[in-house]
Amino acid sequence: MERIIKISLALIIIVFAGIRCADYPIDEDGLLITERAECYVSNFELLGPDFQTVRTKAAVIDTTAQTINVEVFWGTDLKRLWPQFSLVTDAKLDPKITTWVDFSNLTTPKQWTVIAGNRKVQKTYTVYVTVQTKP
Amino acid sequence: MQRKYSNLIWVMAFVMLFVACQEDEYALPEAKTQLQNDCIKRSIGPNVAGLDIEFVYAAALGFGKGKLTNMQVEATIAGAAGTFMEHHSFYTLPNGKDTGIVVASPSVTVGGKTEVTFTRDTVAAALRYYYKIPEDARGKSVSFTFSAKASTGETVTYKMGPYTIANMEMKRNIVLSDNNLAYFSIADMTAYNAADAAANAGKIDLVYLYRAITGITFNHALVAPAADADFRPGITLPAGVSNNVKIQRTWALRDRHLANLQYGIYVDDIDFQELNLSDAPNWAINLRAESGAWVETADGKYRAYIYVNSVNNTARTMTISIKRYTVK
Numbered sequence: 366m367e368r369i370i371k372i373s374l375a376l377i378i379i380v381f382a383g384i385r386c387a388d389y390p391i392d393e394d395g396l397l398i399t400e401r402a403e404c405y406v407s408n409f410e411l412l413g414p415d416f417q418t419v420r421t422k423a424a425v426i427d428t429t430a431q432t433i434n435v436e437v438f439w440g441t442d443l444k445r446l447w448p449q450f451s452l453v454t455d456a457k458l459d460p461k462i463t464t465w466v467d468f469s470n471l472t473t474p475k476q477w478t479v480i481a482g483n484r485k486v487q488k489t490y491t492v493y494v495t496v497q498t499k500p
Numbered sequence: 501m502q503r504k505y506s507n508l509i510w511v512m513a514f515v516m517l518f519v520a521c522q523e524d525e526y527a528l529p530e531a532k533t534q535l536q537n538d539c540i541k542r543s544i545g546p547n548v549a550g551l552d553i554e555f556v557y558a559a560a561l562g563f564g565k566g567k568l569t570n571m572q573v574e575a576t577i578a579g580a581a582g583t584f585m586e587h588h589s590f591y592t593l594p595n596g597k598d599t600g601i602v603v604a605s606p607s608v609t610v611g612g613k614t615e616v617t618f619t620r621d622t623v624a625a626a627l628r629y630y631y632k633i634p635e636d637a638r639g640k641s642v643s644f645t646f647s648a649k650a651s652t653g654e655t656v657t658y659k660m661g662p663y664t665i666a667n668m669e670m671k672r673n674i675v676l677s678d679n680n681l682a683y684f685s686i687a688d689m690t691a692y693n694a695a696d697a698a699a700n701a702g703k704i705d706l707v708y709l710y711r712a713i714t715g716i717t718f719n720h721a722l723v724a725p726a727a728d729a730d731f732r733p734g735i736t737l738p739a740g741v742s743n744n745v746k747i748q749r750t751w752a753l754r755d756r757h758l759a760n761l762q763y764g765i766y767v768d769d770i771d772f773q774e775l776n777l778s779d780a781p782n783w784a785i786n787l788r789a790e791s792g793a794w795v796e797t798a799d800g801k802y803r804a805y806i807y808v809n810s811v812n813n814t815a816r817t818m819t820i821s822i823k824r825y826t827v828k
Contacts, residue, residue, distance in 0.1 A: 414780075415751040415791070439716040440731070442781040445748075467779075499730070500715040 392484060394457065401455045401482030406490055408451035409433050413441060414465070421497050431490045439497040443469040448477075448492065455482025468494045533562025535654035539646050542628070545756060545766040546666045548823075549638045550580075553631045553663060557585075559648035559656060560624030566652035568622045571604075572615040573629050574645045576662075580634035585614050589625045603627075637665040666769050668825045670757060673809060676708035678816035683707060683741065684722070686795060686802050689822055694738045701740030705797055706747070707732055710816040717786045720811045720818050722747060722793060724782035731783040744798040746780035753792050758807035758821035772803040772825035787811070787818070803827055 389397045409424040424435040437443070445465045450458055459478045466475060471494060478489045536559070543554040559568060573585060585607035588600030603625055604616040616627065631644070643661030671689040676682060683697035684690070684706040697704050707725055711718045711733055723731045726744035754763040777796045784793045792807045802824055809819040 413749070415749045417751050438786075440718070440783065440785045442748075444779045444781070465779075497716060500713070 398484050399455045399482035402486050403453040404479050404481035404486040404488045405453050406450050410449040412447040414445045431488050433492045436495045439499050533565050535561040535650045535656050537648050537656040537658050539658045546768040547663055548666050548670050549633045549635050555629045556626050557646045558626035561650050566650045568618050569649045569651055570617045571648045575612040577637045577642045578612040580632040582632040583609055585616050586628040587616050639667045668823050670823050672821040674820050676818045678710045686797055686804050698738035704741045705743050705745045720787045721785040727782045746777040746796045747784045748780040748794045749784040750792045767805045767823050775803055
């Protein structure tokens with residue numbers, strides 16, 4: 366009886382040791398640094414002060430040219446918009462978006478850098494905002 | 501080995517037997533027979549002048565010990581006309597409808613004191629008290645002392661408060677129309693036509709218009725007279741109307757007071773105190789029913805929240821309700 370218990374315990378320990386979590390390092394934001402090298406924006410949203418979208422249609426994301434083109438409704442207040450990026454798994458954005466962003470200077474588009482999960486690949490995306498034209 | 505486990509189980513069974521719970525015998529609790537009272541505040545949200553603060557005050561004494569003779573409430577600031585205490589005691593029908601039974605004579609209010617005298621033999625009653633918040637209570641605190649007397653000579657009291665009365669003012673269901681009452685004054689909380697707007701030019705803060713423009717989404721809009729002419733197409737402003745305001749559109753901020761007792765959000769003084777419209781534009785287009793807009797007048801005297809109750813594309817009208825806070 367005692368021998369069976371001892372063998373069972375030993376087996377459990379061996380199984381747990383085999384399936385333990387890989388010990389990934391953590392970056393300065395407390396996020397796991399993984400092995401993923403993918404680095405791109407998968408979706409982009411732009412919200413107005415009322416937290417409703419100001420896009421007239423889906424933003425066009427070019428992952429090769431690293432650009433995002435978005436058209437906003439005529440009459441949108443460009444000084445107070447909140448961009449939202451959806452990124453590939455494990456990637457992060459720099460600088461972080463923690464408040465409203467002023468897009469009113471259309472000739473100087475805003476830029477954000479996507480950093481891959483392995484923190485070794487970085488791609489800078491430029492966001493071009495255009496305003497719907499009034500007929 | 502097996503014998504060892506067997507002994508252990510026997511020992512544990514004996515221990516459990518000795519420490520088992522003892523069954524207490526239940527006795528019906530005895531009701532108190534002396535006069536006692538309780539009170540709850542039924543109304544919630546900020547206390548705004550012109551609205552009610554509603555309470556339910558209950559008093560009871562043991563059956564056969566006597567009867568209630570009167571109930572009274574004393575407010576530290578006298579309520580406005582319409583302050584009263586119910587002389588009905590309510591019970592609820594199976595369909596959920598409150599049904600009242602007359603137990604006292606209608607309440608009499610003198611100054612801050614409201615009193616009812618019981619006309620039926622009553623040993624227990626819960627009466628509602630409606631305190632109409634007076635204008636002179638704005639920005640102050642008000643407290644209430646409820647009391648009940650019984651034929652036994654006993655008296656009980658219950659204190660409620662203090663409750664802070666909001667500084668903000670409120671006006672509901674103001675109709676704006678594209679072809680007539682299109683000029684709105686935050687100072688007066690009133691809509692004017694072009695002729696009256698010219699006579700009150702310095703007070704006009706917003707212009708209402710409805711435009712169905714193909715290719716863009718304009719619809720119902722509130723814009724400052726000083727806004728770019730692109731935002732008020734086809735409008736020639738009355739002479740002297742030139743104020744600028746900051747206005748920021750909002751969504752899903754359906755204030756319960758302004759939305760005629762729908763929804764459960766309240767705009768309160770603190771929202772106006774912490775409002776920052778420094779970067780806000782001077783126009784708000786595509787306003788829909790149940791949307792709203794924060795506004796600050798050019799002189800910084802008033803901040804306001806305008807709630808859109810309804811819009812009508814055919815009649816080209818918009819019904820709004822407003823809460824206004826005086827900053828300076």
